[in-house]
Amino acid sequence: MEYDKTTDPELKKKYVDTIMMLYDAMANCYAHKGIQLKGCNTDSCYNGKVGFVLGRKAYDMFYTYKMPYDQVYKTDKEAIEKACKMCEYSVLIPFGYTLADQYKKGKVSKEEAREIIEKAQRIAEYNIKHDKNYKQYWEQSLKRMDLDLKDVEKEVFDCEFFKKKLRPLYDEKKDDSKTVKYVLVTLKQQGCPEDDPMVMEVDSTWKIYAEDYNRKLTDSLEKANPALAGNRLAKEGKYVEASEKYKEAINNETDPEKKAQFLYALAAIQFAHLNQYSKARANALKAAKLKKGWGKPYILIGDMYSKSAKSCGDAWNQRLAILAALDKYYHAKSIDPGVADQANKRISKFSGSKPKQEDGFMRGYKEGQVINTGCWIGEKVKLRFSK
Incomplete structure (x- = not known):
């Protein structure tokens, strides 16, 4: 040319x-x-x-x-x-x-x-x-x-044009999640109302894909991080299963701070839902040891003591358990200003439940004397009387 x-x-x-x-x-x-x-x-x-x-x-x-x-x-x-x-x-x-x-x-x-x-x-x-x-x-x-x-x-x-244009694509490839999402997003962007029959149909299909995707993603994440499964199971009220997942996460974890968080979560479940107080305290103490200056484990232990006080014998021993709880609250706020408000509320609530002076004198005890709380707590406390 x-x-x-x-x-x-x-x-x-x-x-x-x-x-x-x-x-x-x-x-x-x-x-x-x-x-x-x-x-x-x-x-x-x-x-x-x-x-x-x-x-x-x-x-x-x-x-x-x-x-x-x-x-x-x-x-x-x-x-x-x-x-x-x-x-x-x-x-x-x-x-x-x-x-x-x-x-x-x-x-x-x-x-x-x-x-x-x-x-x-x-x-x-x-x-x-x-x-x-x-x-x-x-x-x-x-x-x-x-x-x-x-x-x-x-x-x-407008909407009607895109409904007509995208209908064949949707009908042909509704088994492809990317296509379904594209059709749904496009229809909504073009002003199609939520109650439009085609929008509702495509949205229903997309939700099936989304739910399946989320389930697979959750399964994958939980397999890699059992603590996620533990958190989910706890929210579902499956506390035994949740505690097992947290134990698995603790065994797998090498980072001290993360392990401390998992130990604390396990302790909280054991205390609040499984009535495993001794195990809960042991795990809370492990958490506190791994993460220095963290007051939450001690708040949790204090809550264990205050909640179980009524099951610790007579009124005298119950009040000794309260002293042990107060000691944990005071210690928590002394090492962690972030929990001071929580600790102070509890201290204010239980300070009036310390042993009575007359009960102490009858038993031959003086203020400041160190005695054992007994019960499952087994803590040594410095005796203080309620005013």
Whole structure:
């Protein structure tokens, strides 16, 4: 081709002008029925021929001669309007690309874009159904056109358009979670209401995928971190199972601070839900040892003592248990200002439950004397009397 051989810009321009003139002359000839075609007796038939020629012209303008997009779009649009169903699939890609360009530049209105896009899509859908020889080419070209017009369509079309457009995609690929999510998000972005039947249908399908995904993700995370399973099981009220998972997490963990957190969580379950006070205290003390300056384990132990005080014998021994609880609360706030409020509330609540002075004297004890609380607590406390 002489156009490809020359490097002279002026000569190239002359070649292009000549080729464009020949396309226009051929289209004009068909338009005025200057060529009599056998079996072509109607205006629509000759318009189809005009559109066919203009489609070829637009293709060359876009791919071969890299002409301005406004000129390509104008020619491609005319080809689509003239040829209608007689178009070639090759018009779609230049059309989609140049329309998107012209629309973004404000040279094509929403109304014009909406009208010509719908026409191009109807042509493509018709030929996909009826043109068996070129069906796959129509499908590929339509996909590319839709991709180029994706942003334009979102601005010029409403919910009903996207419902119609996305219904075949959803019906074909509803077993693909990514497709289902794309359809749902697009419909909502285009203003489809929550109670729209199609939105509700797609949303229902998506929830199945989401639930399955979340379950698999949870299973995977819990397998890697048993403490997550322990937390979930505790929330579900399955405290025995939760405690076993925390034990597994403790055995697997090497980081001291994380292990301390797991020990504390296990102690809290053993105390509050399993009535395993001695085990709970042991684990709380282990947690405190691993994480220096942490007051929460001591608050927890104090709560164990105060809660179990009434089961520790007579009134005297019950009040000794309260002293042990108070000692833990005081210690907690002395090492960890972060728990001071919790500790002070408990101290205020139980300070009036210290042993009575007359009971101490009757037993031969003096204030400041160190004695054993007895009961399961077995702590040594400095005797203080209630005022």
